[in-house]
Amino acid sequence: xxxxxxxxxxxxxxxxxxxxxxxxxxxxxxxxxxxxxxxxxxxxxxxxxxxxxxxxxxxxxxxxxxxxxxxxxxxxxxxxxxxxxxxxxxxxxxxxxxxxxxxxxxxxxxxxx
Amino acid sequence: xxxxxxxxxxxxxxxxxxxxxxxxxxxxxxxxxxxxxxxxxxxxxxxxxxxxxxxxxxxxxxxxxxxxxxxxxxxxxxxxxxxxxxxxxxxxxxxxxxxxxxxxxxxx
Numbered sequence: 001x002x003x004x005x006x007x008x009x010x011x012x013x014x015x016x017x018x019x020x021x022x023x024x025x026x027x028x029x030x031x032x033x034x035x036x037x038x039x040x041x042x043x044x045x046x047x048x049x050x051x052x053x054x055x056x057x058x059x060x061x062x063x064x065x066x067x068x069x070x071x072x073x074x075x076x077x078x079x080x081x082x083x084x085x086x087x088x089x090x091x092x093x094x095x096x097x098x099x100x101x102x103x104x105x106x107x108x109x110x111x112x113x
Numbered sequence: 114x115x116x117x118x119x120x121x122x123x124x125x126x127x128x129x130x131x132x133x134x135x136x137x138x139x140x141x142x143x144x145x146x147x148x149x150x151x152x153x154x155x156x157x158x159x160x161x162x163x164x165x166x167x168x169x170x171x172x173x174x175x176x177x178x179x180x181x182x183x184x185x186x187x188x189x190x191x192x193x194x195x196x197x198x199x200x201x202x203x204x205x206x207x208x209x210x211x212x213x214x215x216x217x218x219x220x221x
Contacts, residue, residue, distance in 0.1 A: 042211060042213035043213075046163065046211075091157075101162070106155060107154075
């Protein structure tokens, strides 16, 4: 199994630009999570989906952030417009609902200048 | 307010000794608690899960305890090796909430 696949691995963008991060969960996993990690705040849950449906988006910082899961094998996290304070590592993770172990991708390192 | 605290940001331990990391939480009632390892530039990797009705769990050189009265979990690495150097994160079952992690360095 290829594991959770995220793209891009690194992105540098200018303030005000739209950023789209992509995730392919492990096949057969029906829960998907987006986390953000910074030195100051650690690993924060932004949103999670179960069977492609957003269950809890209370961690999404503001309206500039949006996430979609159009099918079981693909999700996007979009930031529009981006700001320097959005600079962080964004992790996607997936889980079999009957299990407890989250599998993380390698992260997307975002720098907004 | 709800909080998860890991005892220290960084911990240095001599090779061969036991490393003990602490995870304390307040205003949560987790059904289980997990420990993950994160290497620089990588995503966290699952190590162990312990349920609320379990006192202790072991896996090779790793041992986890869970005290729901104290609201605390301890994570032990025995016979520590330089390859154990990493950041270790605890996570609660409630919304899979993570602590900020402890950066462990094993000194040869």
